[in-house]
Amino acid sequence: MKKSKLIAGLFAAVAVLSLAACGSKDSKKADGDKKTYTVGVVSDSAKEVWEQVVKDVKDEGIDLKIKQFSDYNTPNDALADGSIDLNAFQHIAFLENYNKEKGKDLTQIGFTLISPxxxxxxxxxxxxxxxxxxxxxxxxxxxxxxxxxxxxxxxxxxxxxxxxxxxxxxxxxxxxxxxxxxxxxxxxxxxxxxxxxxxxxxxxxxxxxxxxxxxxxxxxxxxxxxxxxxDIYKNVIAVDGKNKDKEDFKKIVKAYQTDKIAELISKTSGGNDIPAWK
The missing domain is CATH 3.40.190.10 (Periplasmic binding protein-like II)
Known part of the structure; x- marks a missing residue:
């Protein structure tokens, strides 16, 4: 009798541990569903616009961070070496020239604005x-x-x-x-x-x-x-070429190219910048 109780207890303990392990695994999976990316920008006004995009993509399970740079030279290097996942500061002409000079494959995945x-x-x-x-x-x-x-x-x-x-x-x-x-x-x-x-x-x-x-x-x-x-002076969102079809990045572009962001672009730039996707 005591032996059977002991065996039953062992089975119960194993079951509890198994459930705990499954729960831990499911918890990790749930945490992993939220993907974290970093977008590089240059100006204060761009940072303000992207802060709104950060809020808007949370519902898509995307945790978007912003890294602000102080010049035009480093954001593409950071994208090329994987320090950031996207950047949004340059027009097509600048991007193409960077690829040509550095032998890189950074690719534009969506227009942002055209800045005078x-x-x-x-x-x-x-x-x-x-x-x-x-x-x-x-x-x-x-x-x-x-x-x-x-x-x-x-x-x-x-x-x-x-x-x-x-x-x-x-x-x-x-x-x-x-x-x-x-x-x-x-x-x-x-x-x-x-x-x-x-x-x-x-x-x-x-x-x-x-x-x-x-x-x-x-x-x-x-x-x-x-x-x-x-058109080569239209600003774009750029990513590493291998990530150009990434679904999360398409969602980020979609969150940017909205009337809400168009109004914010106008506000932060004093009415100077023009949405380039319209």
Missing amino acids: LGLYSDKLKDYKDIKDGDKIAIPNDVTNGGRALQLLNSIDVIKLKSDAPESPTVKDIDTYTKKVEIKELDASQIPAALPDVAAAVINTNYAVDAGLKPKTDALYLDTDNLDKVG
């Missing part, structure tokens, strides 16, 4: 006041620098060669209508250099972060003539 490039000055009231001998700062990366040169071409400060590429360099300048000195600086440093030059071409995110209001402070915005701004 503006000409600013602490000294001039009108871009027509630019004169011979003036210094003009532009971004030193190929794509934003190329877009800056297109801006200067459109306001007749320089004339680009007829066969200049979509992202020209200073070597593609045919003539200087105004004999200016072009200073190529890191895009993030240009707002601080504004007092030292006659005018500067500044990316909107850096302009806004520096307290400038593109709609009122810029002498000229290239998006005022949107037909002269190519």
Whole structure:
């Protein structure tokens, strides 16, 4: 009798342990259902927009983190080495140039916005006041620098060669209508250099972060003539090429491309940035 009770007790103990093990396994599985990803951004305004996306994808079981960078050079390196899973700071031209230079396969999976490039000055009231001998700062990366040169071409400060590429360099300048000195600086440093030059071409995110209001402070915005701004300057969400079809990333893109986010883009950029997916 005692023996049978002992055996029954052992079976009961095994059953309890088995249930506990199953419960632990199920618990781990439930915890694992929530996937964690990190998106890299550059500006304060972009961070604010993505904070809303973070909230909106929670219902999809996605835990999205935000990592903010201070320049344009490191977010793609971080994506390429797996430090982050997505980034959203660059246009197609910048992405393609990065892949070409670094031999990488970063891929765009959705449009975000198109951001104006503006000409600013602490000294001039009108871009027509630019004169011979003036210094003009532009971004030193190929794509934003190329877009800056297109801006200067459109306001007749320089004339680009007829066969200049979509992202020209200073070597593609045919003539200087105004004999200016072009200073190529890191895009993030240009707002601080504004007092030292006659005018500067500044990316909107850096302009806004520096307290400038593109709609009122810029002498000229290239998006005022949107037909002269190519699709290659539309900003995108980028991932490693091997992850381009990942379902969770498609959900993140869908959460971004909404009317709610479009309104937030307008609010955080002071009405300057334009949703690029519409």
